[in-house]
Amino acid sequence: MLVPAILAAAAVTALYLAPFGPTMLDLGVYRAGARALIDGADVYKVVGPGGLPFTYPVFAAVVFVPFAVVPPVVAKLAITLLSLCALFVLCYLTLREVLPRAERVVLLRWSLPAALVASVAYPVLGTLLYGQVNLVLAGMVLIDVLVVRGRARGVLVGLATGIKLTPGLFVVYYLATGQWRAARNAALTAGATLAVGLLVAPGPTWAFLTGYMLDPGRTGDVAFNGNQSILAMTARLLGDTHPPKALTWLVAAVVVLAAMVAARRLHARGQELAAVCAVAAAALLASPVSWTHHWVWCVPATGVLAAWAYRGGPWRVTPWRWCVIGAAALVLWIGPMQFTPADGLPAVMADAYGLLALVFLGWAALQARRAPDVTGR
Incomplete structure (x- = not known):
């Protein structure tokens, strides 16, 4: 199984680099921002492919400089390989957490096929097609939380926050779970990235x-179906592209607080991956703009839910759990909002990812109450 999976991964990479392959629009924007930085221009005044502006912190433009000084095909190869490696890491760490007794060779053997299946999930596929960094950032966060120990823990979260602000919620997670050194390291590293930008x-x-940073409209129409944040769902519900800020901020704050409470309890009960996925779901909901390709956290979240269904017993005992997992995975992998018209959508279709995230947070809260505390708190 390993050899066919490797050959399939090589074929996927070749297709992405072919002349008829994807244009990788967002990679072009990264390159434009980095090139502006090299030329001494304002990174927020340049326009990338498709008329899209650079919307990340300046530190991100610094990180993208190597992509700007090489030919486009080399940049495409680099971002594709980085993303595929990050996807493999996501799958490996997910399997390691949900199958703690499995040997490393078994985990490695199954991680590549799992990554190939995950690569056709709508958020993952979008990340690869656009040349986005979502998989890389998710991999950095998951490595920091699940793998890194000692003095270096928190650095990767801080770097990810410097590139894209959304991972900053994991600094709060470290604080909420009493991981003071990791929180300090993450905050100091994020501050260092800001200093580099200055x-x-x-x-x-x-x-x-x-x-x-405070203008979500700069990235595009916030009410567009591809945006699955609380702000976007509220805008579509009210039919107003500028819903009351007090309302959206209040809802986002409640969601983040509830997620942190659940994540703290899950962490105390040894369910670290579930805790991380809960924080990621809250971050995606609270962020003003969460395009569908940002939702690559669906990969570890699906693993968490599959482990929950498996622990419930065989199919004949808890078929409803597997039906729930199957339905959720189908929605995540297909991305139904891409097939819906611009107007008159059923809310459940237009807000599919956002609604699933809210359901997942509710599930996480229930699991946090039921599971035994392994820390003695």
Whole structure:
């Protein structure tokens, strides 16, 4: 099984690099921002492919410089390989957490086929087609939380936050779970990335902190179906592209607080992967813009739910659990919002990922109450 999986992965990479392959629009935006930085221009004034602006912190432009100084095909190869490696890491760590008694060779053997299945999930496929960094950032966070120990823990979360703000919620997770050193390291590292931005481009960095960061509309139409955040769901529900800020902030705050309470309890009960997925779901919901390709956390979340269904007993005992997993996976892998028209959508279709995230957080809260505390708290 391993050899066919490797050959399939090589074929996928070749297809992505072929002349008829994807244009990787977002990778083009990353390259445009990095090129502006190299040329001494304002990274937020340049326009990338498709007329899209650069929307990440300046530190991200620094990280993307190597992609800007090589030919486009090399940049495509690099981001594709990085993303596929990150997807493999996500699958390996997920299997390691849900199958703690399995030998490493078994986990490695099954991780590549699992990654190939995951690669056709709508969020993962979108990340690969656009040349996005979502898989890499998720991999950094999962490695930091599940693998890194000692003094270096928290650094990867801080770096991920410096590239894209959403992983910053994991700094709060470290605080909520009493992991003080990791929280400090993450905060200091994120601060260092900000300092780098101020050093190389003080004006644009300040403009980002005081303006661009607070303007979700700069990334596109927030009410577009592809946005699955609380802000977008509220906008579609009210029929207003600018829903009351107080309402959306309040709902987001409640969701984040509930997720942190559940994550703290899950962490105390030894269910670290479930805790991480709960925080990721809350981060995606609370972020003003969460495009469908941001939801790559569906991969470890599906693993968590599959382990829950398996622990319930064989199929004949708890068929409803497997039906729930199957239905959720089908929605996540297909992405029904891509098939719906722009207007007059059933809310359950337009908000599929957001609603599933809320259901997952409810499930996580129930699991946190039922599971035994392994820390003695």
